[in-house]
Amino acid sequence: MMEMMLGVRGVHVIGIDDEVKVLRVVVETPANEAVCPQCATSAELFDRPTRDLAGEPVFGRELVFEWHVRRWRCPNHRCETDTWDEELPLVGSAQWREARE
């Protein structure tokens, strides 16, 4: 429901932080497993860094998506891939951009 209201698809809204000037929406992708892009070994979850992405303002307030990125690690010691971040399908579209500092 919230996903539709905010016009985002392909992500799960896991929290809303209703600040005075900013509506902060905490999101994650539904992808809870991954394989190494190089050797196809099942990846281990390594970290959950966050990235702020700006959406179109809603109701006169700034909209910020706080994306909890999944950083994966390849457990295969013979593989050259170490860690990588998942991609958010919406990043790079007109609607989502890196939030200003």
Ligand SMILES: [Zn+2]
């Ligand atoms: Zn690998």
